[in-house]
Amino acid sequence: MSGPDSPVYAGVDIGGTTTQVVLCDAELKVLDRADTATPARSGGRAMIAAVLDALAVVRARTPGRLAAVGVGAAGVVDSASGHILVASDSFTDWAGFPVTAALRAALGVPVFLDNDVNAFLRGEIACGAATGEADVLGMTLGTGVGGALWTGGELRAGAHGAAGEIGHIPGFGDLPCTCGGRGHLETLASARSLRARYGERTGRELTAREVAEAAREGDADAHAVYAAAGAGVARAITMTAGLVDIDTVVIGGGVSGSWTLLEPLIQGPLAAEPPISGHPVKLLRATLGADAVPLGAAARARHEPAAGEGGPGPAR
Numbered sequence: 001m002s003g004p005d006s007p008v009y010a011g012v013d014i015g016g017t018t019t020q021v022v023l024c025d026a027e028l029k030v031l032d033r034a035d036t037a038t039p040a041r042s043g044g045r046a047m048i049a050a051v052l053d054a055l056a057v058v059r060a061r062t063p064g065r066l067a068a069v070g071v072g073a074a075g076v077v078d079s080a081s082g083h084i085l086v087a088s089d090s091f092t093d094w095a096g097f098p099v100t101a102a103l104r105a106a107l108g109v110p111v112f113l114d115n116d117v118n119a120f121l122r123g124e125i126a127c128g129a130a131t132g133e134a135d136v137l138g139m140t141l142g143t144g145v146g147g148a149l150w151t152g153g154e155l156r157a158g159a160h161g162a163a164g165e166i167g168h169i170p171g172f173g174d175l176p177c178t179c180g181g182r183g184h185l186e187t188l189a190s191a192r193s194l195r196a197r198y199g200e201r202t203g204r205e206l207t208a209r210e211v212a213e214a215a216r217e218g219d220a221d222a223h224a225v226y227a228a229a230g231a232g233v234a235r236a237i238t239m240t241a242g243l244v245d246i247d248t249v250v251i252g253g254g255v256s257g258s259w260t261l262l263e264p265l266i267q268g269p270l271a272a273e274p275p276i277s278g279h280p281v282k283l284l285r286a287t288l289g290a291d292a293v294p295l296g297a298a299a300r301a302r303h304e305p306a307a308g309e310g311g312p313g314p315a316r
């Protein structure tokens with residue numbers, strides 16, 4: 001039970017269509033939640049106002065002293081300054097927006113910002129499928145393919161916050177990618193790509209989930225499309241294991257909903273090209289669902305409240 005003085009943490013997921021706010025205790029147990037439409041076309045101030053409104057709703061219902069806030073947001077973010085660096089074109093006046101400064105000014109508590117895939121991985125390691133693991137690749141197979149890297153028990157952000165972005169390096173065929181590149185894993189393994197690849201083979205327009213159902217019912221084209229996705233994911237895992245010796249992979253996103261189809265299509269190629277370490281990589285399906293991003297953001301806020309008081313803390 002949390003009392004009026006017990007510390008509570010807010011985790012926020014600002015997505016392209018929905019903003020989700022979760023209030024949790026110091027053990028990351030969810031106490032309350034609220035979600036609201038993201039006013040993505042109305043600019044950063046409106047999006048922060050939507051976060052504050054949803055947070056006010058849960059705080060009014062749930063006792064506890066708000067100790068810190070963590071935010072996961074789509075796009076490229078500067079975790080140290082708390083700014084959005086690059087946003088997709090579905091957002092207006094969002095790139096460059098000082099997210100943590102705006103929330104800190106309104107709430108008077110430390111606020112931390114992460115890319116949403118980094119927050120997803122923090123969540124799955126804090127209290128999900130990969131709890132306690134030290135060397136993990138996180139992948140989200142959703143509308144696009146996201147990646148995040150955790151090594152030696154810490155998030156590895158890299159020089160530009162883009163470490164682990166396995167969805168957008170070449171070597172996975174020659175198809176054009178949404179990012180402007182070619183041959184990226186995203187052209188094989190995102191929901192959008194699964195439906196596009198199936199459409200090219202058959203002329204039929206199915207969702208990624210419907211393609212998975214067709215594959216299970218013996219549709220050879222549908223199976224081939226998922227097999228190419230699985231082989232691509234396996235290749236990405238093998239490359240990452242060779243570079244930074246991860247021993248665990250956690251996969252989330254909508255496409256992972258077809259896990260019973262997808263898992264053997266990843267495991268097969270993975271076994272055929274084992275990591276040079278000689279140790280097989282453990283393949284896990286994410287377990288937190290839509291809570292992974294807000295709980296991961298809250299986990300970071302819980303982890304380093306003191307650092308946020310005087311400015312940006314170390315990126316972990």
Ligand SMILES: [Zn+2]
Nearest residue numbers: 168177179184
């Ligand atoms: Zn790409």
